[in-house]
Amino acid sequence: MNGAAPRQPWLAPGRMAAALEGSQRPASVALAAADGSAREFHGAGSHGSDLLPLLAAELAGRGLGAGSLQRLVVGLGPGSFTGLRVVSAQAQGLAHALGLEPLGLPSIEARLYGALEPGDTGLLLADARGGLFTLGRYARLPSGIEPLEAVAAAPAPETLERLRRWAREAGPGPRRRWFAEAGAVSALGPPAVDLPAFEPAPAASALALLSLAQARFETQGPGAFAGPQPLYLAEFWVRPRR
Secondary structure, three states: OOOOOOOOOOOOOOOOEEEEOOOOOEEEEEEEEOOOOEEEEEEOOHHOOHHHHHHHHHHHHHOOOHHHEEEEEOOOOOOOOOHHHHHHHHHHHHHHOOOOOEEOOOHHHHHHHHOOOOEEEEEEEEEEEEEEEEEEEEEOOOOOEEEEEEEEEEEEHHHHHHHHHHHHHHHHHHHOEEEEEEOOOHHHEEEEOOOOOOEEEEEOHHHHHHHHHHHHHHHHHHHEEEEOOOOOHHHHOOOOOO
C-alpha cells in the first residue's frame, strides 16, 4: 500500500530539545521536554561562551545527560558576528558528539514568530553598523512564519526606499506591525515622517527558537531547516567605489 511516510514526532517520550541563540546579548539557551514544559537561561559569559555549561547543569539537575537530547536548534541571525560564530561552533560540536543534525533557523524569524499573531505581517529593522541596515518582512501563519521579503543588508538610502515602498502598499488586509531595534530608526538619518511608527523589536530568544522549530518540524518535517552556518548578511554587501 502506497502512501506518505508518517511524520517523525518532534520529541519521543523522555527526550529533550535544546536551542542556542547568540545573535544578541545576552545569549540564551533553552531546554524543552516532550510534555511541553520549557525553561530558558541567559549566559553571563562573552558572546554565549558559557551556554553549554548552563545546558549541562540544567540536564544534570533533572538527572539527565546530554544523550537525552533528541533535537538541537541553533539561531542563525543576523546579529552579532562573534556571538553567532561562537554559538554555531558550540552547536556543531555538540551535535557531532551526539550524532544529531543541528536544526538552523534564522533568529529574525523566531523573533517575529513570537511577536505576531496568525494573520499578521511584520518587519524588523536593525542597525548592522558600518552604514548598513538589516531588514526583513514576514507573514505569520497559524503553523509558522514565511518571508514576504527575506532579510537582507543594505545602506540607509536603499533601506528607506524599501520601507517607503512597504508603507505605500499598506491598506485593507492583515495587521501590519513595524519593529526596530534600539537606535536603528535614528541611525537611518532625519526622521521619516512618511513611515508608520515603529515598535521596540522583540529580543532574540532561545525559547522562541524552540517554539518555531517545533511548529515547523511538525508541519514540514526535518527537511525544512537550514544547516548551522550563520547569516553574515553584511559580508555579502559590496559597496560601490567612490
